Every structure is written in C-alpha cells, then in structure tokens.
Amino acid sequence: MPSILTVDDSASIRQTIKIALSSEGYSVAEAVDGADGVKKADAGAYDLIVTDLNMPIMDGLTMIRELRKKPAHAGTPILFLTTESDADMKAQAKAAGATGWLTKPFDPDQLVKVVNKVLAR
Amino acid sequence: MSSADPVEIFRVEAQELLEQIEQGLLDLSHTPGDKELVAAVFRALHTLKGSGAMFGFDALAGFTHHCETAFDRVRKGEVVATPDLVAAVLNAMDHMRALAEGRPCDAHVGDALLVELERVVAAAGGAPTAMPAAVASAAPAPGDADQGAGLKTWRVVFTLAQDVLINGTRPLPMLDELRDLGECRIRAITDAIPPLEALTPTHCHLGWEVEVTTDQPRSAIEDVFMFVIDDMTLDITEIGREADPAVEAPPAAPAASVPPQPTTAATPEPEIASAANGDAKAGRADASVRVPAQRLDELMDRVGELVIAQSRLKQIAGASQDMNLRSVAEEIEHLASELRDSMMSVRMVPVAQLFSRFRRLIHDLSRDTGKEIDLITEGETTELDKTVIERLADPLIHLIRNSADHGLESPEERLAAGKPAAGRIILAARQAGAEVVITVKDDGRGVNRDRVRAKAEENGLLAPGAVISDAELLQMIFQPGFSTAAKVTNLSGRGVGMDVVKRTIEGLRGSLELSSPAGEGSQVALRIPLTLAIIDGLLVRVGPERYVIPLSAVEECLELTPEQDARSTGRSVLTIRDQLVPFMRLRSMFNTKAPPDAYQKIVVVSTGGERVGLVVDQILGDHQTVIKPLSVFHSEVGAFSGATILGDGGVALILDVGHLTSEAALSDPSPLRAAS
Amino acid sequence: MTQHTTLFDNGAVDVLTFDLDGEVFAIEATLVQEVVDKAPETSVPGAPAFVDAVINFRGRIIPLADLRLAFSLDAHDASLDSRIIVIAQEIEGETTLIGLRADKVYEVTTLNEAATEAPPRIGLRWRQDFVQCLAKRDDDIIVVPDLAAIFAARGQPRAGATVIPL
Numbered sequence: 001m002p003s004i005l006t007v008d009d010s011a012s013i014r015q016t017i018k019i020a021l022s023s024e025g026y027s028v029a030e031a032v033d034g035a036d037g038v039k040k041a042d043a044g045a046y047d048l049i050v051t052d053l054n055m056p057i058m059d060g061l062t063m064i065r066e067l068r069k070k071p072a073h074a075g076t077p078i079l080f081l082t083t084e085s086d087a088d089m090k091a092q093a094k095a096a097g098a099t100g101w102l103t104k105p106f107d108p109d110q111l112v113k114v115v116n117k118v119l120a121r
Numbered sequence: 122m123s124s125a126d127p128v129e130i131f132r133v134e135a136q137e138l139l140e141q142i143e144q145g146l147l148d149l150s151h152t153p154g155d156k157e158l159v160a161a162v163f164r165a166l167h168t169l170k171g172s173g174a175m176f177g178f179d180a181l182a183g184f185t186h187h188c189e190t191a192f193d194r195v196r197k198g199e200v201v202a203t204p205d206l207v208a209a210v211l212n213a214m215d216h217m218r219a220l221a222e223g224r225p226c227d228a229h230v231g232d233a234l235l236v237e238l239e240r241v242v243a244a245a246g247g248a249p250t251a252m253p254a255a256v257a258s259a260a261p262a263p264g265d266a267d268q269g270a271g272l273k274t275w276r277v278v279f280t281l282a283q284d285v286l287i288n289g290t291r292p293l294p295m296l297d298e299l300r301d302l303g304e305c306r307i308r309a310i311t312d313a314i315p316p317l318e319a320l321t322p323t324h325c326h327l328g329w330e331v332e333v334t335t336d337q338p339r340s341a342i343e344d345v346f347m348f349v350i351d352d353m354t355l356d357i358t359e360i361g362r363e364a365d366p367a368v369e370a371p372p373a374a375p376a377a378s379v380p381p382q383p384t385t386a387a388t389p390e391p392e393i394a395s396a397a398n399g400d401a402k403a404g405r406a407d408a409s410v411r412v413p414a415q416r417l418d419e420l421m422d423r424v425g426e427l428v429i430a431q432s433r434l435k436q437i438a439g440a441s442q443d444m445n446l447r448s449v450a451e452e453i454e455h456l457a458s459e460l461r462d463s464m465m466s467v468r469m470v471p472v473a474q475l476f477s478r479f480r481r482l483i484h485d486l487s488r489d490t491g492k493e494i495d496l497i498t499e500g501e502t503t504e505l506d507k508t509v510i511e512r513l514a515d516p517l518i519h520l521i522r523n524s525a526d527h528g529l530e531s532p533e534e535r536l537a538a539g540k541p542a543a544g545r546i547i548l549a550a551r552q553a554g555a556e557v558v559i560t561v562k563d564d565g566r567g568v569n570r571d572r573v574r575a576k577a578e579e580n581g582l583l584a585p586g587a588v589i590s591d592a593e594l595l596q597m598i599f600q601p602g603f604s605t606a607a608k609v610t611n612l613s614g615r616g617v618g619m620d621v622v623k624r625t626i627e628g629l630r631g632s633l634e635l636s637s638p639a640g641e642g643s644q645v646a647l648r649i650p651l652t653l654a655i656i657d658g659l660l661v662r663v664g665p666e667r668y669v670i671p672l673s674a675v676e677e678c679l680e681l682t683p684e685q686d687a688r689s690t691g692r693s694v695l696t697i698r699d700q701l702v703p704f705m706r707l708r709s710m711f712n713t714k715a716p717p718d719a720y721q722k723i724v725v726v727s728t729g730g731e732r733v734g735l736v737v738d739q740i741l742g743d744h745q746t747v748i749k750p751l752s753v754f755h756s757e758v759g760a761f762s763g764a765t766i767l768g769d770g771g772v773a774l775i776l777d778v779g780h781l782t783s784e785a786a787l788s789d790p791s792p793l794r795a796a797s
Numbered sequence: 798m799t800q801h802t803t804l805f806d807n808g809a810v811d812v813l814t815f816d817l818d819g820e821v822f823a824i825e826a827t828l829v830q831e832v833v834d835k836a837p838e839t840s841v842p843g844a845p846a847f848v849d850a851v852i853n854f855r856g857r858i859i860p861l862a863d864l865r866l867a868f869s870l871d872a873h874d875a876s877l878d879s880r881i882i883v884i885a886q887e888i889e890g891e892t893t894l895i896g897l898r899a900d901k902v903y904e905v906t907t908l909n910e911a912a913t914e915a916p917p918r919i920g921l922r923w924r925q926d927f928v929q930c931l932a933k934r935d936d937d938i939i940v941v942p943d944l945a946a947i948f949a950a951r952g953q954p955r956a957g958a959t960v961i962p963l
Contacts, residue, residue: 010172011411012131019127054167068287074323077289083171091351099289100348105174105182118348120294429856666839711842752860752893754848754951755841764839764851764858772839772853 002119003027005044007037007051007063008081017050020108021115034058038066041073048119049078050102050111053089061096068097077118081106131176133411135221138169139214140477146211147480153202163192173221180231181220187235188213191242200245209234209241211484272303272336274360280310280328282352287323290349296329298345303335332360414507417468424457424464425747428655429766431457432745436768458745461655468508472550472559473501475510479521479548486525493532493543494525503550505557509629509649513559516622520561520645521546523619528565528643540564556631557651562644568637573597595635599623630762632779658746658765660773661724661737664713667773669746669765670735674726674778681721681736695734697725704734705781710760731782748775804929804941805910812908814939815882816901818870821939823932826905828884828944830894835879847952852896854883859894864942867952868923873900888948895948908932908939924955 004026006017018028029044031037035058037051049067053060060080067073077099082089090101102114145162149155166189174182188210194200213234219226277299281292299305310328314320333342342357343350431453438450476498483496505513529535529544536542547562570591577583577597597603601620626633630650637643650656658669659678677697681704685695695702704723707713718738725734748763755761762777804810804825812823813832831854838850838861850861861881865872878901885892916928926946932939 010131010134010168012127012134012172013175015125015127015130016175019125054164054171056161056164074287075289077291081171094288094351097288104171117294117298118289118291120291120297426856749858751841751851751858752848752895753888753891754860754862754948755844755851758841758843760843761841766853766856766858770853771837772851772858774839774841774851 001025001027002047003029003044004115005029005031005037005040005046005049007031007034007049007055007060009033009052009055013052013081016108017111020111024112024116026115034060034063034066037063041067041076042070046076048115049076050081050115051078052081053093061092064093064096064098079114079118128176131172131178132221134172135169135178135181136218138165139218139221141165142169143211143214143481144477146207146214147484149202150204150207150211153204153207156196159192159195159202163189163196166192169217169221178221178223180226181217184213184220184231184235185217187238188217191238194242195245200242203241203245205241206238206245209238213238214481272334274332274334275339275342276356276358276360277331277333277342278310278328278354278356279346280313280354281325281349283321283324283326285349285352286325292325292327292329295345296331299331299333299342302337302341302345303333305334306332328354417507421464421468424461425655428457428461428745428747429768432768433770434768454745461745465506465651465655468506469504470507470510471502471504472510472557473498475514475517476501476548476550478514479517482518482521483525483546486522490525490529491531492525492529494529495543495545497545497547499547499549500551503552503557505550505649506651512625512629513647513649516625516647517548517559517561519619519622521548524561524563524565524643528563528567530566534566552651553648556648559647559649560644561647562642564642567639567641567643568595568598568635570594576603595637598635599633655745655747658744658775659724660741660744660767661722661735662739662741663707663711663737664715666711666713667741667767667771668707668737669744669773669775670724670726671746671775671778672743674728676725676727676732678740679723679725679734681723683720686721695723697734700732702732702734704736706736708736708738726778726782728779728782733782735776735781744773746773746775805908808910809907810910811905812941813882813905814903815880815897815899816903817865817868817899818873820868820870821903821937822864823906823908823939823941824882824884824897824944828886830883830885832902833881833883833896835875836881836896845951845953852881854894854896857894859883859896861896861898862948862952863898864947864952865898867927867942867947867950867954868940869954876900878902884944886944886948908941913941924950926950927954 004021006014006021006028007030008014008017009032014030014032018030021028029040029046031040033055034051037049038058041049051060051063058066064078064080067076067078078097079100079102080093080098081104082093082101083104093101100114100118102111142162142165145158145165149158149162152158166185170182170185170189173179173185191200191206191210195202195206200206216226216231216234220231281290285292296305296307299307308330310330311326313328314326320326335341339357339359343355346353346355431450434450435454438447441447479498480496483494486492487494524546525544529546530538530540532542535544545564547560549562550557550559552558573594574583577594577600578585580600580603582597582600582603583589599619599622601618603619623633626647626649632648634646634648635643636646657672659672659675661668661670679695679697685693693704695704702725708717721736721738722740723734723736724740725732727733744765744767746765749765750756751758751761751764759780760777761774762780763775765773765775767773811826813826813829814821814823816822833854836852836854838852840850841848841860844850844860846863847866848860848862851858852861863872864870880899880902881896882899882902883894883896886895887893888895912934913930913932915930916923916925918925921928927943927950929941929943932941
C-alpha cells in the first residue's frame with residue numbers, strides 16, 4: 001500500500017492527516033519539521049509527501065528545494081498546506097518544486113480526495 | 122484513546138503555543154529589534170490560527186489572525202515592534218487563552234483589544250490594514266452556473282509545462298480523472314517531441330486531446346488540472362454548441378484552491394486537557410515523546426512493586442547457599458535500582474517550566490500595584506518531580522503576590538529609604554541532598570512584627586502580653602484565619618492564605634520557613650523532598666520492630682559504647698570529632714518493652730543543619746524503600762512519614778527525620794503520646 | 798442521635814456479625830472487603846490506642862482499629878478464633894481500608910428494621926452517638942455501631958460518660 005510522509009510541526013495536524021489517510025488504506029509516517037522531513041524521506045521510500053510550509057528549524061519551502069535536488073525524490077509528488085490568501089506562497093512553492101496544495105483549514109475528506117487524485121487511486 | 126484525538130492534541134498544543142508567544146513577547150519587550158524573535162512569534166501565531174481553524178476554534182482563529190497579520194507586517198519591516206505593539210498583543214493573550222480553552226468570552230473584550238491593536242499598528246508606522254475577513258470560502262468557479270441537465274461533450278486540449286514531471290505531477294492520473302467524469306476519447310499530441318539527441322527524459326513533451334462526454338460542469342474538468350493550471354495550455358470547448366468561440370482563453374485565475382468544506386468541528390468543551398507532557402520544551406522539535414502523566418504514574422507503580430518483589434528475592438537469596446541464585450539476585454537488585462533511577466529522571470522536570478509562568482505574573486503585578494518590580498530567577502535548571510511542580514504553582518503564586526503586594530514598597534518610599542526604585546523579587550531553586558529548596562525573597566520592608574503581633578492577639582492566637590520568640594511570632598502568620606492585610610486586596614486575598622500554602626507544602630512532605638532579618642526584606646524557603654515514591658533507606662531494628670531511616674539523611678553509624686549507655690536516659694550528648702551531637706533513644710520514644718541489645722548502634726542523621734544521633738538496637742542494612750502512605754489516623758503522628766513493606770511481608774515505619782531532629786532540639790524526647 | 802435510615806433498604810440489611818468481649822456487633826456486609834486470620838501487626842508508637850497498629854493487607858498498609866476501646870470492653874488475648882475484618886470506610890472524604898479486630902466472627906445475616914430500635918438516651922453504658930441502633934435476635938442484643946462517628950472521634954469514649962446500666 002502506498003506510503004505517505006506528513007511533515008508538520010503541529011502534532012494535531014499530523015494526527016488529523018494520519019487518521020484521514022490511514023483510514024483510506026495509506027500508511028502514514030510523520031516528521032516534525034523540514035530537516036526531519038528530509039531525513040525521513042531519505043531513509044524511507046514515500047509515494048507522496050504532505051508538508052506544512054511554516055515550520056521551525058527548516059521551513060517547507062527549503063525542504064522542498066532540498067528534496068528536489070536529490071534524484072531519489074525527483075518525481076515524488078509533494079503537496080503543501082497553504083492559507084487561502086497566499087497566492088505568493090503558492091507560486092514560490094511551485095517554483096521550489098511542489099506538485100500541488102491544500103488550503104488550510106482543510107476538510108480531512110478533501111485531503112483524501114486530493115491525495116487519491118495525485119496518486120491516481 | 123483520548124490522546125489520539127487531534128482536538129485534544131490541539132488543546133495541549135494551543136497552550137504551548139500561547140506560552141511560546143507570551144515568552145517571545147516578553148523577550149521582545151526587552152529587545153524589540155530581534156528579528157528572530159519576531160519571526161518566532163509570527164510562526165507561533167500563524168500555527169495557532171491555522172490549527173485553530175482546523176479544529177473548529179473559529180473565534181480563536183479569527184482573533185489570532187489579526188495578531189498574526191500585525192506581526193507579519195513587523196516581520197516584513199513595514200511596521201516597527203514598538204513597546205505599545207508588544208503590550209497590545211500581550212494584553213490579548215488572556216483573551217486568546219480563554220478562546221483556546223473554550224471558556225465563555227465577551228466579544229466586546231475581543232473587539233476592544235483589536236481596536237487597540239489597530240491603533241498601535243497605525244502608530245508604529247503602518248497604515249491600518251483593512252481587517253481581512255476570516256478565511257473566506259472560494260468563489261464558485263465560473264461555469265458552475267451552466268450546470269445544466271444532461272450530457273455535454275467537451276473537447277479538452279492541453280499541454281503541460283516541460284518540468285511538471287520533476288515536480289511530481291503525473292499526466293496519467295489526470296487522464297484517469299477525466300475518464301471518471303465520463304466517456305473519453307484520448308489522443309496524444311506528439312508534435313512537440315524533439316529528436317532523441319535533444320530529448321530530456323524527465324521533461325514532458327506530450328500534449329493530449331480528449332473528448333469527454335459528461336454531465337459534470339466545466340469546472341469539474343478544470344479541477345482536474347487545478348495544480349498545474351497556471352503553467353499549461355488548456356482549451357476546453359463544448360462540442361456541438363454553435364456560437365462558441367473557437368478558442369477559449371483559460372479561465373483567468375480560477376479559484377485554484379479547493380473550496381473549503383465546512384470544517385467538522387467538535388464544540389470545544391470547557392474542560393482543559395491536562396498537560397500530558399513530561400518534556401518541558403514546549404513545541405520544540407527535540408527528539409522527545411509526549412506521554413500522558415497517568416501512564417507515568419502507572420509505570421511508577423509497577424516499578425514500586427518490582428522493588429518490593431526484589432526485596433523479597435534479596436532476602437531469600439541471602440538465606441540461600443545457592444551461589445547462582447545469589448548472583449542473579451544481586452544483578453536484579455542492581456537493575457531494579459537503575460530502573461528506579463531512570464523512572465525518577467523521567468518524571469523530573471526543570472523548575473524553569475514553573476518559573477517562566479511567573480514572568481507574566483510579575484508584569485501584571487507591576488502594572489496593577491504601580492510598583493516597579495524586577496523578577497530575578499536562579500537555578501532554573503534544578504529539577505523536580507512533575508507532579509510536585511504542578512502543586513507548587515499556586516503556593517508560589519501566592520508568595521510572589523504577597524511580596525509584591527505587602528512586602529515591596531512603592532517607588533517613592535523606596536527612594537526615600539535609599540533603595541533603588543525597582544523592587545526585587547528573587548526566585549531561586551537549588552538541590553540540597555534529597556531535597557529541593559525553593560526560596561522567594563524580596564528586598565522590601567520585611568515583616569512588621571508589631572502588626573503580626575496585633576493581628577495574632579486580635580484573632581485569639583496569642584494572649585496579649587505573652588512572651589514568645591521571634592521565630593514563633595513569625596510562625597503565627599501560617600495559622601489559619603490570620604491576615605495582616607488591612608483590607609483584602611484583589612491580588613492576594615482570594616481565600617488562599619499562608620495557612621493553605623503551608624498545608625500544601627506539608628502535603629508534599631515538605632516544610633517551609635519564613636525569615637525576615639531587619640532591613641533585609643523577607644524570605645520564604647520551601648523544602649520539598651526530591652521523590653515521592655521510592656527512596657533509599659537504612660533498615661534498623663528497635664526491639665521487635667523495624668524502621669526505615671531515609672539514607673539521604675544518614676551521615677554515619679557508630680556504636681554506642683556501654684559507658685555512654687550508662688549515662689542517664691533522656692537527652693544526652695556525644696562528642697563526634699570535636700562536635701557535640703545530641704542523641705535520642707528511639708526505644709524510649711517508642712515505648713519499646715523488650716530489653717535492649719547489648720551493643721546498640723547510633724545512626725547520626727541530619728536535616729537542615731540540625732544533627733542528632735538515633736539509638737537503635739541493630740542496623741540491618743540498605744533497603745530500597747517503596748513509600749506507602751499512612752492512613753489519616755497515622756499521618757497525624759509526626760514521627761513517621763510513611764511505611765513500607767519488607768521482603769518478608771512485614772511492615773516497617775519510615776522515620777520523619779526532620780520531625781525527630783526538631784523534637785530533639787526543642788525538648789526532652791519523652792515517649793510519644795497520642796494527642797488526646 | 799441520628800437514626801440512619803439509609804442503613805435499611807426495604808426494611809432489611811445484610812450484616813456481618815462478630816464478637817467483642819462477649820458482645821455481639823454487626824456491620825453492613827457491603828462494607829466488608831475480607832475477613833483475615835491474624836496477621837503480623839506492626840505497632841505505631843504515638844498513635845491513638847484505638848488505632849495503635851498497622852498490618853500488611855495485600856500489599857497495602859492499613860490501620861488496625863480496636864472497637865473494644867470505643868465501647869470500653871476488655872481486650873482478650875489472641876485466640877484461634879481471632880480475626881481481622883477489613884472494611885472500606887469513607888474517612889474525611891477518602892475511601893480508606895481499615896482492619897477491625899474481632900474475637901470471633903459469626904456469620905452474614907439479615908437484620909430486619911422492624912426488630913431494631915434506637916439506642917436509649919439513658920441507661921446506655923456507651924457513647925450514644927457510637928451506636929446506630931440495637932437489634933433483638935432471640936435473647937441477644939446485637940449492637941450496630943456507627944463507624945463513621947467512632948472513627949471521627951478516634952474511638953474515644955467520653956471520659957466519665959458511663960451511666961450505670963439499669
């Protein structure tokens with residue numbers, strides 16, 4: 001079954017994402033900031049990464065750039081979480097290499113839909 | 122399990138975030154130019170807002186949004202972080218806390234705070250931002266209007282940007298999605314594929330033409346491309362409708378975000394999730410694990426039972442000739458001891474966690490009393506059991522309030538007395554043997570002996586004219602019903618008296634001491650034992666009964682020579698290396714009937730500077746002691762602080778060394794009599 | 798003297814009867830956790846005589862209470878019949894396990910409210926508030942003690958409160 005990495009410094013968000021996606025049959029791993037995300041992504045083989053942008057230590061944008069530098073992660077879909085009004089951020093994230101996004105606050109069902117869409121399930 | 126519920130996790134998170142924000146703001150008021158601090162506060166506000174909205178705390182999210190916006194502007198350099206700005210957000214903290222806890226909130230309070238914030242932001246250099254509406258739902262995409270009945274056929278022609286594959290976008294799922302909408306005919310457009318030498322395999326050179334027949338609206342087709350719509354060419358034409366323009370420009374910036382569905386929200390309940398964290402570093406991404414406090418307690422109980430069982434094993438092994446058994450028993454003892462130490466350290470938490478709460482308190486007290494107050498903290502890394510820390514919070518708050526309210530003088534008075542205008546309150550923690558000593562000291566006017574006396578006499582605690590020592594007079598303050606405040610001020614008179622403080626500390630098997638030398642303000646010292654549950658003890662025998670003396674209090678063990686023994690009973694004094702040490706016969710105190718051993722032993726113990734030698738019949742050895750509480754009938758007996766179960770199932774009472782040493786200091790150790 | 802109407806449920810209550818110095822006492826069966834044979838006792842110096850020792854009961858250290866003292870009865874040496882009745886009683890807001898000394902334990906039986914009466918105001922040689930009610934069974938009088946009152950008073954019979962029984 002496809003595995004997903006969720007990267008967010010908020011435990012409650014990670015938990016929400018985990019619950020929503022595991023009930024769809026995905027296996028979900030967690031990372032607590034950008035640096036942890038890079039570490040875990042390197043160590044595992046994930047079919048999709050969902051990340052927040054606003055994190056301490058290493059933020060989401062930097063993490064996306066770091067991941068895209070590595071051939072192992074080229075082509076891995078990366079979704080980021082963004083607030084409605086942040087068109088600027090969306091552009092930046094896309095330029096950094098993100099695949100798609102989810103607006104916060106998001107409905108867990110919406111998350112599942114988007115993930116399914118991106119992973120073609 | 123409740124700990125897996127995201128809303129519960131959020132509640133805990135919210136408290137931590139608010140704590141971070143508050144600390145950051147307080148630091149910022151000292152160093153307003155610190156960009157890192159601004160960024161950190163902004164980040165925390167941003168997370169609080171975002172997560173709040175996720176879990177249904179809409180009022181919190183809406184309110185925090187404004188604070189976040191203000192700080193975003195500071196972050197971007199549009200606005201300066203003036204002290205007023207910091208103060209405005211600090212003032213909003215209580216409101217945000219109430220919102221996060223789900224307590225009923227006055228909307229007017231919130232509005233007033235926001236108006237003030239706006240004013241301050243304007244003054245700090247930014248034009249007031251139009252308060253953006255709270256998270257707006259996306260405008261319906263164009264084309265929804267023609268959600269007509271029946272099937273339509275659309276021709277969808279699209280090419281993707283060259284680098285979409287590198288960004289994880291996959292065209293095949295898009296085609297699948299189109300197929301989900303209805304019947305499709307798909308043709309790949311290969312015109313753009315370069316010759317092999319020029320081909321970059323990771324680039325997308327393909328386009329597609331799809332004819333899809335669907336009853337879904339046009340927006341459903343656009344949705345398929347929602348993530349890439351800005352970087353692609355997309356033509357969607359309805360086939361079979363005259364007067365359609367041959368080419369339709371891609372809809373200008375459609376609401377590319379997924380319309381947020383109404384968040385399913387659990388109504389925030391008024392109760393607050395208990396802080397389930399043994400780690401003091403709130404929100405920091407250390408390699409730490411959050412554990413519900415209850416699990417730690419259960420674990421503690423298991424360790425306690427293991428220690429008791431290990432005691433029994435030790436006894437059995439000690440009586441056995443089996444060398445294998447003895448060596449394994451010794452190893453298990455070693456392991457149990459290490460496990461015990463690890464358990465203790467898991468529950469230990471630096472007092473910094475407690476002290477940091479008081480910074481805000483001082484800030485408010487300073488404002489409310491009109492006095493300048495500096496809070497100085499020392500020994501913040503000193504650690505205490507987590508449950509103990511929680512129970513210390515209220516007593517410490519009361520003591521600090523007391524100092525601020527009654528101890529410290531107004532700036533004018535202080536200057537007149539030759540003191541600096543700002544009063545100092547020093548909060549210090551240090552470890553002393555098996556105890557932690559926490560002191561609250563102020564450099565104010567000290568305890569007014571006459572007023573204390575007057576109040577004591579007024580409340581019938583003291584007969585007028587009775588002669589008592591200064592120390593005893595100060596002790597009066599801790600009697601129930603005592604209060605020297607001429608009027609009960611808002612700050613310290615909320616029914617939490619010094620007597621409650623004393624009882625709380627004693628409930629932790631600790632003690633407190635008030636001292637107020639002339640001209641040196643006043644100081645309250647709290648002594649709390651490090652651990653509540655398991656201690657290293659020295660097992661001794663007096664007559665037929667066995668007792669445990671906390672090893673941390675034991676200084677040394679000596680033999681009581683027959684000459685020393687021949688001296689009269691009652692208080693006697695020994696000379697140990699040129700120091701006089703009083704000694705007490707426990708058998709006299711305990712009314713032991715059995716005749717004494719020929720060669721008795723003296724265990725020299727000390728607490729708080731007082732030393733006393735306890736005479737026992739036999740010293741039995743070390744014993745890992747799981748402290749079991751005594752029932753209410755026996756907790757009144759001061760000489761014992763608890764009891765423990767020995768390896769053979771018998772019971773040994775644990776001596777309260779502090780009580781015994783003060784007994785020795787005060788009077789002859791007469792046989793313990795029950796209070797009648 | 799408060800008549801504890803909560804004692805009887807539909808006019809009856811199950812009690813455990815036991816003997817102290819020849820007097821028969823009864824306590825609600827629901828309070829009783831276990832009846833234990835003699836256990837090693839550890840005396841607590843300085844404790845009231847009423848609760849002068851503790852025992853190890855299933856890994857917990859519980860006080861041993863001697864109701865004989867509350868009723869000014871004589872203590873007897875331990876015999877083969879001696880038992881300790883472990884009860885769970887609410888003391889100052891906390892449910893506390895307490896062991897009660899008994900010279901002999903009889904049985905669990907049912908007391909009918911109809912057969913009981915409040916302790917008389919005069920003529921009783923004990924503290925009136927220590928007795929919930931008295932029950933008649935055959936020729937015997939069974940004393941139902943008011944444990945809450947006894948524990949609250951730490952078992953102190955009022956000095957000089959004896960009235961010569963009629």
